[in-house]
Amino acid sequence: MVRVAAVQYEVGTDIAANLATTLRLIDAAAAEGAELIVLPEFCHHLSWYESREQARALACRHGDPFLSAVAARAARHGAHVKIGVTLARPDGRTTGASLLYGPAGQLLGEADKQVLMGAENDHLSPGAEAGPVLDTPVGRLGLYACMEGVICEVTRGLALRGAQVLLNSLNSFAVDEASLHVPVRAAENKVWVVAANKVGPLIPADRLEAVSEGLRVPPEWLHGAGESQIVAPDGGVVARAPRTGEAVVVADIDPGAADAERAALLAGRRPARYGPLAAPAPGRTAEAGADSLPVAVVRGDAALVRQAATECALLVALPEGSPVSAEEAARAVRGTACHVVTGDAVLVGPGGPVTGGDGPAGIHVLPWGRLAIITGEAARHPEEFRLAALADADVVAVPFTPREPWELRLGLLERAAENRLNLVAAGPDGPDGLAGAILGLSPDFTLWTTWQGPFTGRISHPLVTHVKNTDLLVHGVVAPAQAVNRLVSRGTDLVAGRPWRAAGALLEGPQ
Structure with a gap:
């Protein structure tokens, strides 16, 4: 059995404050015995920028203080830590990246978000390659983020390539993430899903009213929808955080529990048609x-x-x-x-x-x-x-x-x-x-x-x-x-x- 944790919290525009919160909640999850910890998407800065140039300037870089601190905290606790950030790539792209750090603080794998949501298209470049399936002591892991779970291709591809546990970092105000899009990916692929969402405003406070008017969405709905959760391969939610407020939810899972069921289900596909x-x-x-x-x-x-x-x-x-x-x-x-x-x-x-x-x-x-x-x-x-x-x-x-x-x-x-x-x-x-x-x-x-x-x-x-x-x-x-x-x-x-x-x-x- 492996103890996993899904962590939810609020992120603002102060990167130092966001790092302090991130490290504090990694500590809290580790204190619960978690060997695999999943954090939300865009942990270092709100996903809101004035320009593509600003998004790149504020993005993380491998080895920078933010990511180095997360890696060091993973090593301190001997845990696997999955985090979502914007990442400035050497080729000039800025991507939404899922990063997995191992128990020695090493970067085990990364995946660029392939499906961008709304204004993300203005500031980021989509990933063009499928993310890896990582064979680790806590199971075969696949990484994805938010909008990639609102359609079927990314998670299906990870399951077909052998993933047993899917790690989803979210930045979403949609309540149907928790009720539908997160648990269905577990059930339809016979995998575990560990999903961590945000709480608190997803828009800078000084822009909230204007964005609300432009989106025609009441401002109270422009908050992270919470309900971070751990879902079993039958689609049943075994642990769920509340709709609002910081939370760490944990569960003990058996990554290989559904291997036979998954093989049987996927054998019924007709790939020659696809x-x-x-x-x-x-x-x-x-x-x-x-x-x-x-x-x-x-x-x-x-x-x-x-x-x-x-x-x-x-x-x-x-x-x-x-x-x-x-x-x-x-x-x-x-x-x-x-x-x-x-x-x-x-x-x-x-x-x-x-x-x-x-x-x-x-x-x-x-x-x-x-x-x-x-x-x-x-x-x-x-x-x-x-x-x-x-x-x-x-x-x-x-x-x-x-x-x-x-x-x-x-x-x-x-x-x-x-x-x-x-x-x-x-x-x-x-x-x-x-x-x-x-x-x-x-x-x-x-x-x-x-x-x-x-x-x-x-x-x-x-x-x-x-x-x-x-x-x-x-x-x-x-x-x-x-x-x-x-x-x-x-x-x-x-x-x-x-x-x-x-x-x-x-x-x-x-x-």
Whole structure:
């Protein structure tokens, strides 16, 4: 067993004060017996600069007093310490870097942040290479930071290259980091995740009101969202810090506990299909779909399919293994405008089965937009949904069989969020009392735009209608037109901005 710690605290613009806080909390974590300590992102200075030149001037350099002090403190405690800072590279780039120091104070590895968020694009250069997987006495470790965990490629690549424990340093005011984006990366890859976020203002005090107005985010929400956490390979949170205030949370973990489960899960991938994930792609080119689409999940007979269609559903999803045949489904929707995705992934309209499907993702162009179908084992893998997004799908129907609670509590929600896809998922009775979900996209998504509703701190998260094991017919509404908008902040496109240059591991089997 290895004792790990996630540490959260406030960082300002006084670098000396930030170093004092950093060292004090490394000491606190070590006092709890932590052998592996994870600190937040941008620990030495707030991630807020007037210019690219200022960002470089204030950035850390290898061997400077700040990093030397952190390395020395790791050596004092014989601990592994992971920290996030901006780093001035000799080639003129300034990057957001994750650094891991070993128990002798040596730099064991580093990874430049590949996906930058909003204004970070103005001041920093993204990393162009995948970070290392480091074989250490406390496990095989992978390093990532904040926005890299809001999409799937970085963490998936680390797991495929053998990581057992992923270390995430965050600088985030989004509450959906803790509720969704952090724990899903553990569950979908069968790894441990140790995630350390900030608390306190993420904007200099004298700029807070102006930035609040520009972002159209209330100033009280521009604080680090806390809830630093340690997550088990099943997605369960074993230790969590509070929403506010300094904290050190610790847990004893077994890095190799999920090695067999991870190997079994990753063996179900289909890497021969995933070539587009490691290739450039333009932004969305297909026209927007309908503003709204009434949908339904039917877990009963053809009479319930007929009921859903006559109650105005235009798309019905049946669970994997449904006894309703394509012929029965066609008869049930005759005389309506409804389409049905059967339990064996056949698209059926009022006239019978709809043949074809464009491209590798099998896109069907329907009157309300573009439909993809992902079924069975494929529904467990983020790569399949990424292919649908790259093909400009608006809605994905998912007839599948849920096996583990994370698939419906976290997995499908993340597939909708990270790709801006509406999902209609139907299964037989599943674990944790859930059998499916209808996941719609909210128009409240892009920062720096006016939100229709109050800002709640949830940024990249779908609107959820759960389908319970006791439900036979569930109606919902999704928003095909919202799939066009993938810009979470200025300069940060969830799909076009994915780190495709460093995604080669996704085209291979696990190492």
